[in-house]
Amino acid sequence: MADEALARIDETAARTHFEEAFEGHEQAFESFFFARFLGLTFEYLPAGVPDVEKEVCRLTFPVNDMLRNPQGSLHGGAMASAMDISMGHLVKKIAGPGATIELKVQFMRPVMDGIVTCEGRFTKKGRSLSFMESRLMGPDGKLAALATATWKMPG
16 A cells, blocks of 8 residues: 555656657647547547448547556546547538537446557437447456447538
8 A cells, every 4th residue: 555655657758758748739630739638549430431421539648657546547537538539520521510419428347557448429410419329448458447428510
């Protein structure tokens, strides 16, 4: 227990990470500061179809010390944020910027290390409101969290 109380984030690594996120950010989809801070990469599927036909926004990001809770696992807030981003970026890709109306997250298992994958998709697409889900998997491919959300569609 004493070691946990003394555990600290590597200050040099944290400053470097922050600076890299800051230097490359724009207040735009995919490159806004928080997405860069989390280390998100974006992929829209299926590949090779027009944007309006995309069905999934897949994000990946590495677990790092700055994203851990005091128990050493990926913080639930980081998980919820990534899932929200996966849904919001899919809305933006197919229709323009929308807004989260409500978000529910169920946490199923901790993610300790490795690359996290998050996939946002529609469960029911509407003109003014849509229902979505996002699934977050750890590096073992097992479901670690599930988010469901209601989205206000653009227009």
